[in-house]
Amino acid sequence: MATYVFSDVHGHRGTLDRLLERVSPSDDDSLFMLGDMIDRGPDPVGVMQVCRGLRNATVLMGNHEDLMLSFLEAPDEGMNQVNWEINGGISTRTGLAALPEGERVDLLDWVAHLPLYAYTFVGGRPYVMVHAGVRPGVRFERGAAPDPSREGEPVVAMGWSDDDLRALLAAQSPEDLLWIREDFWGTPTGLVDEQGEGPIVVAGHTPTPYLRGMADLPDRLPEDENGLCRMVKVGARAETGGVTDRWDIDCGAAGGAGFGNLLMLRLDDGLETYEPVREGE
Secondary structure: EEEEOOOOOOHHHHHHHHHHHHHHOOOEEEEEEOOOOOOOOOOOOHHHHHHOOOOOEEOOOOOHHHHHHHHHOOOOOOOOHHHHHHHHOOHHHHHHHOOHHHHHHHHHHHHOOOEEEEEEEEOOOOEEEEEEOOOOOOOOOOOOOOOOHHHOOEOOOOOOOOHHHHHHHHOOOHHHHHHHHHOOOOOOOOOOOOOOOEEEEEOOOOOOOHHOOOOOEOOOOEEEOOOOOOOEEEOOOOOHHHOOOOOOOOEHHHHOOOOOOOEEOOOOOOEEEEEOOOOOO
């Protein structure tokens, strides 16, 4: 039983199909998709349909899904149309228009109810998963009353319970969870202590080459030997026990062939499986 994370497919269904075929998650594995299924690539509707159909998957809202919903809910309001179109929304809008009305309404209703965050425990480590990041320094209450809707005892790892993680994430603003960039990648979260214990935040949204000049203490260059994007871990320092507290898994698929990869990261052992975006897909 493994736990996989991926993000920011941006309409490249062919690339996603090949990546899923290579990784071949089992029925017992868990998957987390951190948003931005849509826009820019040629088949954003297909990507949404694939992600929706994944077994044991938690799919999060991304800022591009948020842009789409804002336009569809109020197409004549303010800059909704312009904001979506300049961010690559035309391919998504075209794909949605080609769907039968019932399928379109059903798919959009699913997107509208996607969560903004998730968390899990793997190998004794808590992981927080969001689209863009979290704002450091936001106050929240640890050791709060357990969630009465959850069955069984709370999971605890490194002194963090799932109730603690839920409180941390509930205290964040939706705007930050979907859009934050510099203030997240440039600042320690404060969640990992001097013993290296605490939750690591895994996020997408920011293509890893953008971290240059933005992120503190990246662990490596954002491009591989072929010039394609790869994940970057950020923030290892004495105050975190040498642990990187922020992981960027947006490997630039939005940039297309010659620049972008899709990554499937296995949290259990850190295995990185990449599939490059090809011309025309």
